[in-house]
Amino acid sequence: PTNALQSGKVLTLEELIDIGQRNHPATRVAWQQARQAAEAVGMVEGTYLPIITANVIGGYQDLVTPVTGLNGDTDYIRTNSQGVVPNIALQWLLFDFGERQAWRDAAQRTAYAANVNFNGTHQALIYNISRSYFNYGAAQQDLAIARRALQNSLELQEAADGRYASGLGTTIETAQAKQLVAQSKFRLVAAEDGLSSAYQDLMGSIGVSPRSKLRIASSAGRRLPRARSLPTEKVIEQALARRPDVLASYAALQASEANVEAADAAFRPKVYLGAVAAANNGRIQTGTFQNTTSGVVVGMSIPIYDGRIRERRRNQAEAAKAAAAATHELTINTARSEIVVAANTLQSALSSYEAARELNIAADTTYEAAFEAFRNGLGTLTDVSTAKAGLLDSELAQVDAHAASLVAASTLAFALGNMTSRTAPAKATN
Secondary structure: HHHHOOOOOOOOHHHHHHHHHHHHHHHHHHHHHHHHHHHHHHHHHHHHOOEEEEEEEEEEEEEEEEEEOOOEEEEEEEEEEEEEEEEEEEEEEEOOOOHHHHHHHHHHHHHHHHHHHHHHHHHHHHHHHHHHHHEEEEHHHHHHHHHHHHHHHHHHHHHHHHHHOOOOOOOOHHHHHHHHHHHHHHHHHHHHHHHHHHHHHHHHOOOOOOOOOOEEEEEEEOOOOOOOOOOOOHHHHHHOOOOOHHHHHHHHHHHHHHHHHHEEEEOEEEEEEEEEEEEEEEEOOOEEEEEEEEEEEEEEOOOOOOOOOOHHHHHHHHHHHHHHHHHHHHHHHHHHHHHHHHHHHHHHHHHHHHHHHHHHHHHHHHHHHHHHHHHHOOOOHHHHHHHHHHHHHHHHHHHHHHHHHHHHHHHHHHHOOOEEEEEOOOOOOO
């Protein structure tokens, strides 16, 4: 990424996406969250294995015992002892009637959701970079149009000054021509500010420093997708089956169901195995001693009362399950709506582009005719000014419609879960 940022080459959309995926903090956050979820699965699986601990217990004891003699006097016998008892203990939960399996299922579903969200983060990053790139391309074209408009205004002012010098023009025409030049300069400043803002938005979507100086390829000649009919129910169902947010919400629902099963299993008994091996090394006043101890026990614990903690934990799990089910349903409904809206938006944008293209052709013809007539003394500056304003509006409308169509195609690809597909975004409606 560093080489690409410092190479000075003109970067395409694909190269910008690659830089963004390598640099943006969002991808690293999602990756670390996926790793955390994977580690949680390993922690649950570790509960199936025994726990072995090494312990060392050491101590000192001073015992004073009163003893009454035959004459009634009381004597005191002091006994000192000290020792060290090292031991190795084993604890192994043999059966818990499904509790650990339920926790394992929940952890695995959560890990799957984290992996899906990681993919979704990349898709969202690709979409945001694409949207910012197309908007930046529109800002580039707006600036180019503003510069051409200023050049046309200067030519118009030159023609007005020539007409006035030859006695054919008026001071009103020259004043109007100067006004058009001033308006064009104002539009140029606004276009330059718009380009700067679009550039900063693009740098932010990539995740690089706003002070980076990158050369960005133009999107002006990028092919637009063909207008197609609205996605069928089959296409929508296929999209729902691969959208990361839908998959993640379904995995969260399954994890919540497993959590309920684990809460139920907490009411059942548990069978465990315990073992210990210890050596006792000590010393008393009369000498030293050594002995060893070992044993194995198998036991069963049955929960009876715990202050309703397990019951409340189960109620909590049930509530989480209901919330996850509602969230999954909401995610599906939102996804369906997004797909339909994105398809409608793309159709509207493509229709707007065709209308703006035809308008631009007509406005260009009108302006050329009005300017030529004015130059030859057959037209007025008002006619030229009106034609010029119409041409500028049509050019900006065509640029905006082109960018809007590209953004709409990306939005539809994102809504269909196709942002990582080779066919996106141009064939996102397939």
